Structures are given as structure tokens and as C-alpha cells.
Amino acid sequence: MRPILVCPDDRGLFASLVGRDLVVRTGDIAAVPRLARVAAAHNRLCCAWCETGVPLSALELPAGIEAVPTALQVSEIGPLAEALPRIRRLKGSPVRVFLPSERAESYAQARVLASLGVHAGIWLTPGRIDWDRLDDLLHYAAYGKLERASIEPFEKALATYEPEERCDPMAVFFDDPCRYLHLAADGRVALSRQELEAGEFLGRVDAVEELLADPRYRRRANPYGESFLRFEGCSLCAAWRVCQGRHQADLPACRGFFENLLEAADMFKRKRAAKVALWRA
Numbered sequence: 001m002r003p004i005l006v007c008p009d010d011r012g013l014f015a016s017l018v019g020r021d022l023v024v025r026t027g028d029i030a031a032v033p034r035l036a037r038v039a040a041a042h043n044r045l046c047c048a049w050c051e052t053g054v055p056l057s058a059l060e061l062p063a064g065i066e067a068v069p070t071a072l073q074v075s076e077i078g079p080l081a082e083a084l085p086r087i088r089r090l091k092g093s094p095v096r097v098f099l100p101s102e103r104a105e106s107y108a109q110a111r112v113l114a115s116l117g118v119h120a121g122i123w124l125t126p127g128r129i130d131w132d133r134l135d136d137l138l139h140y141a142a143y144g145k146l147e148r149a150s151i152e153p154f155e156k157a158l159a160t161y162e163p164e165e166r167c168d169p170m171a172v173f174f175d176d177p178c179r180y181l182h183l184a185a186d187g188r189v190a191l192s193r194q195e196l197e198a199g200e201f202l203g204r205v206d207a208v209e210e211l212l213a214d215p216r217y218r219r220r221a222n223p224y225g226e227s228f229l230r231f232e233g234c235s236l237c238a239a240w241r242v243c244q245g246r247h248q249a250d251l252p253a254c255r256g257f258f259e260n261l262l263e264a265a266d267m268f269k270r271k272r273a274a275k276v277a278l279w280r281a
């Protein structure tokens, strides 16, 4: 599978990337509907990634945003009375509103958004996660009975987990080198957003096939070797299959949460299997 390219909002870059799957990054929410037209002229826009840094209540939502799959990062919901008109517009749309993991209020606000029909998520920043609150939110998302919209980073694991397949919830933050490569405007490629910002590039996008054969890429895409060389930490963790050792900055707090996520994902998988059996009968 060819990786999806995460790139800045740059027409020249779009034109040089014919036939690719793109995630386009922007800080300007007004640009999102235009991206759907311009980036999609030669390529396929999988998603717009809009980092606003302001409350949802303060955003001017442009016309047409409701039709564009978007990862929308906000700082908080803001005053509910002011946020409600935005929430009504985003209800049921492919726009997912992400709140930051470092703010204690985010975990309750994600519930509010999902219960009002807006797809929501906690944007996980390793080392800055409230694991107890995240665990509470997981229980709400996995076992709650009320109708609601989805909440990431649980939804992907609950909907798609297979024990024999790779499952990396960090992919919902475009942080998974197996699925996403990050581009600078000049076409240089990094394996993550952090490495892009640090100027750690692996090669150029016009030689992407060579890049996928690079040992540095393969090591990152398959982290098993390094983690299982030591008989400690991640190598002893049952939740490896839904974490891949991605939260070692939070050891040992990460473990309880990911074990609960694995248990919930396993239960959802059995429910899916039961549905298939019923249909086949």
C-alpha cells in the first residue's frame, strides 16, 4: 500500500503530485473548502488537517466545510452558547473536532461533542496525556448505551481491530509511517510531523519507492525488533497489539489504558463476528 502524503497547502506541490492520496495541512479554516477543489484537481484529498489553536466557539466556519473530511484541532469548545451554532452545522458531517490531551477539560468536552452528534477526538500528545480521564472516556465510548457520534482514538481500534493485523491508533493523528509520510513544501519527506519540524528528512517524494526500501524507514514501520530485544517494558505488555510501543514516554501509566482498549476492541471484534455468523446462517 502506498503511503498517504501529508503536505502543506501549496498549489505547486499539488500539481507535482499527480494521482496521490493527500492529507493537506493548513492553519486557516477558511481554506478548507478550497482545498477540496484544488488539491483534488490532480490528486485525491483524503482529509484536510486544520490546526487552529482557538476555541470552536471563536471559529468562522466557511461555507461548504460540512462536505470536506477534516481533522479540526481546536483548543476547547469555548462558551457553549456561542459554540452551539457551529456544533449544529458540524453535526453528522465528516469533520472531526479534536481537543488537546493536555487540557483536563478536553475529555468531558469530547463527550459533549459526541453526544450532540459531532465526531470528536482527543489529540494525544505523548507525555501530556491524562490517562485516567482517557480511560473514563474509553469506557463511555465503548460501553455507553446512548446514541452518539464517534470518539477517537478509540473508534478505529473498536471498528477495525484484528489480532493478526497491525493496529496503531496514532494513525488517526497522521503519526504512523506505514500509512503517512510528511512532506515539506520543497518535496522532502519525513517520517513524522515532529521529524519534519526538526528537519530530519529521509529523502525526496519523487523517489518514494527507494525511500520505502530504506532501512531507517523499515525499522520505524516495524518497531517489533527493538522493543522485543529487552525483556522489560513493552516486551511484557499484553496491549502491544493496539499500541505498538508508541507511548513509552508515559510508562507505566499507558499500560492500564491500552489493556482496557484491547479488551474493548476484542469484544467489538467478537460482536462483528457474531453478526457475520447470523447473516451466513
Ligand code: SF4
Residues within 6 Å of the ligand: 233, 234, 235, 237, 238, 239, 240, 243, 244, 245, 246, 247, 248, 251, 254, 255, 258
Ligand atoms: S501500553 Fe505502554 S508498555 Fe504497553 S506497548 Fe504501549 S508503550 Fe509499551
